Amino acid sequence: MRSSFYVVYLVLFRCTIGVFAQESPAIHTLAPDSTVIDHKYKEDQIYLGVSYNILLNRPEDVKQNNLSRGIQFGVVKDMPLNKRRNIAMGIGVGYAYNAHFHNLQFLKGDEGMQYRVIPDSVDYSRNRMEAHLLEMPIEFRWRSSTAATYKFWRIYAGVKLGYVFAEGYKFVGDEKTKFSNKDISRFQAGLHLSAGYNTWNFYAYYGLRNLFEDGVVTESGEQIDMRSLKVGIIFYAL
Template sequence: MKIQLLLISFCCFTGSLGVQAQEKEDVRLSLSDTSRVDDKYREDQVYVGITYNILLNRPADVKQQNLSRGVQVGIIKDMPLNAARNVALGIGLGYGFNSYFHNLQMVRNEGGMEYGLIPEGTDYKRNKMDTHVLEVPIEFRWRTSTARSYKFWRVYAGVRLGYVFSNRYKFLGDETVRFSNSDIRKFQSGLQLSAGYNTWNFYVYYGLGKLFKDDIITTGGEVLEMRALKVGIIFYAL
């Protein structure tokens, strides 16, 4: 139910932004008709994205479950680098929420954290970890925009730096267990790429660092080296 509400809200929000973009398109065309073209325009300074999150380098027999998802919103300072203003640098600030559903159980005890597969036959509804991230995207931007049109092709590539300011692990079975896990790495980074035309754009993020701190060992003797791959769509607006 929550993901359905999230998707409905996302579609309503992007639809509203799409109407605003069309209105601005009309204004820009009107300006061009009267030869009063804004030759100092900037593009894509607000972004909203939704992703499917994939855990790479999972320990043996660790599987993802349900719909691991992510949402990101933020603003970007667009700084054109040439006279045509179709090449630019973008630096932003945003918020990201990520949820990962899997069958790796995390147990907190006096000796620290313990990681192992949920035993077969265990009746449970949910096992997941969530992260809330303060993000700084840095992009090199190429596009086919002009001062007269908001509809253009774009390819934006760069890095996304993140600080995990909050996280929560939750196991919902015969009893509910939830806690903040100090083993999750605070500082994260990854490569990102978005490309598309007009409203909808393909988005991919590849995590450069591990989600967990170094030398975290599972009960099966494997080092936790999981990192995130996120694939989805991203919407830009002024």
């Protein structure tokens, strides 16, 4: 058993070395001899971002509270389109977590889900919906980079596709309630933009699809067509 483990370990180790040997990350500093520059460099292939999440198209009297937030990270394959390599396409895969705090209560019953604005007479400390997504960003990239510098301007814009693989709802009041909600739309899509210089970059995302499935209404009969707007910062590496 132990010998088999060592064989697998050696195979994985050699494969890993081979992958890194075939394609190295972007290099923006001169080589030790100060004469060789990597003219095949690539940019910003790892990203990490945080955001404040805003619910658009909220039903009447629905308000946000606490700090609705999001986090995202992933990798992007950078594909330069010109000789200077400052114009490129990017396609990647990543993970995102989004939490929204509001006063729209989810009530789970025998006849399905019901939604109501929490009455003023109800004392509660938390009312949250959250989602975990697998995302695919597709973007057009412009930057002022060169092969010998790592500080530059960038503007990246495109679409982001998402699949909600896990979600949940939590209410904390006199009693605690926690459950999964199948009314949440599994497939998401939106426009996204990041722009900035060097480390600090502004990030924005506008959802094109509703957060809930079609036909979901409040107890008063109002359609729930909420979408997400995210604003924050994003960091890039490699």
